[in-house]
Amino acid sequence: MRLPRWRDRLLTAAVLVTVWMLLWGVFSWANLISGLLVAAVVITVFPLPPVTVAGRPHPVALLRLAWRFVIDLVAASFQLAVLAFRFGHQPRSAIIRVPLRVPSDLVLTLTGEAVSLVPGSLIVDTDRASTTLYIHVIGVADRAAVERFRHEVYETEARIVRAIGSDDEIRRLSDPPPVEKRRQL
Amino acid sequence: MTVQTVADVLAGTCLISGAFLSLAAGVGLLRFPDLLNRMHAATKPQVLGLLLILAGTALRLQNTIDITTLVLVGVFQLATAPVAAHMVGRAVYRAGHVRRDLLIVDELAEDRADAQPPSR
Numbered sequence: 001m002r003l004p005r006w007r008d009r010l011l012t013a014a015v016l017v018t019v020w021m022l023l024w025g026v027f028s029w030a031n032l033i034s035g036l037l038v039a040a041v042v043i044t045v046f047p048l049p050p051v052t053v054a055g056r057p058h059p060v061a062l063l064r065l066a067w068r069f070v071i072d073l074v075a076a077s078f079q080l081a082v083l084a085f086r087f088g089h090q091p092r093s094a095i096i097r098v099p100l101r102v103p104s105d106l107v108l109t110l111t112g113e114a115v116s117l118v119p120g121s122l123i124v125d126t127d128r129a130s131t132t133l134y135i136h137v138i139g140v141a142d143r144a145a146v147e148r149f150r151h152e153v154y155e156t157e158a159r160i161v162r163a164i165g166s167d168d169e170i171r172r173l174s175d176p177p178p179v180e181k182r183r184q185l
Numbered sequence: 186m187t188v189q190t191v192a193d194v195l196a197g198t199c200l201i202s203g204a205f206l207s208l209a210a211g212v213g214l215l216r217f218p219d220l221l222n223r224m225h226a227a228t229k230p231q232v233l234g235l236l237l238i239l240a241g242t243a244l245r246l247q248n249t250i251d252i253t254t255l256v257l258v259g260v261f262q263l264a265t266a267p268v269a270a271h272m273v274g275r276a277v278y279r280a281g282h283v284r285r286d287l288l289i290v291d292e293l294a295e296d297r298a299d300a301q302p303p304s305r
Contacts, residue, residue: 081205084212092288092289094289113267117266119225122274
């Protein structure tokens with residue numbers, strides 16, 4: 001249990017030092033050392049609940065994820081801009097349930113972020129116990145469009161898991177989507 | 186054509202398309218029927234719009250200290266916009282300010298009804 005904990009702390013420290021150096025804008029030893037000191041203080045004073053990072057990064061899949069993300073972001077931004085300028089057209093929307101196949105907080109968070117950032121979809125609610133996202137989608141005309149969108153969310157999940165997931169999580173992607181999984185309160 | 190000219194043209198393109206997307210976000214904000222739809226306009230084209238404007242500014246400034254700050258602005262925008270949108274969206278849904286007549290399907294309502302049988 002000790003090793004993953006130190007790995008998480010090192011990751012946090014690396015991110016904090018990077019932000020620190022970007023804030024100063026000068027890459028010098030003084031900034032590196034003061035950044036490390038600040039990171040150490042932040043980590044001790046504000047401890048966060050550990051995030052289980054089960055997998056490891058896969059560079060090719062990461063690049064594919066980033067590329068698709070940029071494409072989606074650009075395409076969907078312009079679609080939404082067109083929708084905004086279609087005066088007199090009342091866009092229809094839907095709220096759909098997408099239970100993810102991989103039960104991981106990290107995958108839930110990253111999928112939620114990716115889905116949120118791509119225009120046209122907004123996370124209304126999440127259920128951590130069943131790793132379910134409830135997504136509000138704008139500009140869907142009918143049920144077929146809703147199902148197409150649901151499929152896209154699963155594709156996003158698959159890309160994220162392939163980029164940062166463990167072998168076990170990647171295997172789970174071939175499972176059928178857990179349609180019957182319901183909210184447990 | 187010098188490198189500087191190319192950078193200027195690129196910066197101009199980025200700034201103009203970023204401004205256009207921000208304008209579209211503003212129009213959508215005024216025009217869309219309910220708050221959930223408006224959140225789409227308020228948080229989304231604006232993300233790409235801001236990134237484009239940051240890229241354009243970076244191309245014009247060409248100064249490491251400024252560019253690192255711009256990178257941070259972009260990163261924090263990407264990290265925080267979905268959280269803000271989710272918090273507002275969730276509050277609005279629970280408060281019931283949703284135009285249900287415009288929803289094709291609402292699976293969250295089905296699940297909430299299953300989980301909490303109407304007791305009142």
